[in-house]
Amino acid sequence: MTNDVKSNIISAGNSPKHTTETVTSVHYWTKTLLSFRCTRPPGYQFTPGQFARLGLVTESGEIVSRAYSVTSAPNETELEFFLILVPNGPFSALMCNLRSGDQIFVEKFSYGFMTTDRFVDGEDLWMLATGTGLGPFISILQDPSVWKRFRNLVLVHCVRNTEELAYQPLLQSLPQRPALAEGGAQLVLIPATTRDTDTTGPRHLHARITTILENGALESTAGRPITVDSSRVMICGNPDMITATRNILYQRGMRPCRKAVPGQFVTEDYW
Ligand SMILES: Cc1cc2nc3c(=O)[nH]c(=O)nc-3n(C[C@H](O)[C@H](O)[C@H](O)COP(=O)(O)OP(=O)(O)OC[C@H]3O[C@@H](n4cnc5c(N)ncnc54)[C@H](O)[C@@H]3O)c2cc1C
Structure with missing residues (x-):
């Protein structure tokens, strides 16, 4: 596991930075490429081109957190993401089980300068x-x-x-x-x-x-x-x-x- 991956794993419940959102749809383009939508945190702001930090919880209760570019339009009521499941990826291993109705953590701030x-x-x-x-x-x-x-x-x-x-x-x-x-x-x-x-x-x-x-x-x-x-x-x-x-x-x-x-x-x- 790389240092980057380690630094992304934080103890469940220790972060005041995220809100808990509900997955509303999951669409697979191929076996490893998917888009999903989730509820948008109240007051969540982003500029098109920015990314969110998403978190999923492992069986042992840790949160694995990764950066994902927002694909939705700025005025939409939901957030959408387009992502790949990579072999042996900690987030991918959790993501492949994601279904409508599941919960996902979304950090309260958006990030990035590709705008x-x-x-x-x-x-x-x-x-x-x-x-x-x-x-x-x-x-x-x-x-x-x-x-x-x-x-x-x-x-x-x-x-x-x-x-x-x-x-x-x-x-x-x-x-x-x-x-x-x-x-x-x-x-x-x-x-x-x-x-x-x-x-x-x-x-x-x-x-x-x-x-x-x-x-x-x-x-x-x-x-x-x-x-x-x-x-x-x-x-x-x-x-x-x-x-x-x-x-x-x-x-x-x-x-x-x-x-x-x-x-x-x-x-x-x-x-
Ligand atoms: C600013 C930023 C924005 C990002 N936005 C997206 C996004 O919108 N969609 C998305 O799928 N990923 C995005 N990523 C990558 C994402 O954060 C994860 O790294 C990735 O989804 C895999 O997570 P993992 O824990 O399963 O594997 P990790 O341990 O994070 O990655 C394992 C390996 O998988 C490969 N890999 C990682 N991401 C990708 C990718 N996107 N395509 C092909 N190979 C990859 C690399 O070789 C990497 O070393 C973004 C990363 C950054 C830094």
Whole structure:
């Protein structure tokens, strides 16, 4: 067990920081990928792109706590999360038994800095996700202010196999929501798979994010270039992908957003 995992395990009942919420639905996309919804703690605030800390109790009464990006829209009455069950993961071992009506701890505060308000300028928002790194973008894309703030919204979701391309019906329906459409932005969805050759449409690419960035396929498929002046990039998921993508963006003259220094990209490593 890593130190990180140890530090996440705290004694049951010792935390004044969480509320107890009720799971209202559980939906499996594949055997190991699921979304679930739970009641929203009274007064719970988050900015799309932020994450919650969730806790489940082991048989011996310990709470195992992990970070999970909120996928729900900011105005929803429930909270939704999109997650993976990983082999031998302490939280995954508890999560796989989760059913509607079960209880889950939600820390009272939301966390994280992968939010669109980090960008002081720019016209196009590029969202690059691997696997469950899609989660924060589901929330961000349901926020009407994002559709007003940016002219183009490009979402890239890279997974191994097509069956892991979760949330496609919701994503495809977003431009039909009046509250989003009136913002005026154009949404471009680019699914990418690395292991199968199935195709879900003309924009479906078959390579890693770093490959399609380097060989130009991403920009030609999106129909616009990534530039320092116009593009703002959010990157979420696998830390190796994030490091490699960050290096590519650096080579193109882009810089991370810092507190006092506006930049062109923000990132969130999931492990
Ligand atoms: C800020 C933040 C936000 C996060 N948001 C999400 C989210 O929205 N959805 C989600 O599924 N996970 C998310 N995670 C990861 C999550 O907190 C857990 O680590 C993960 O769900 C597994 O927990 P575990 O206790 O079962 O295994 P852990 O012991 O925590 O992890 C074991 C190993 O599993 C792998 N792993 C962990 N998370 C993932 C993942 N998401 N995809 C692929 N492999 C992984 C890594 O190799 C890791 O070392 C987030 C992590 C951080 C730091």
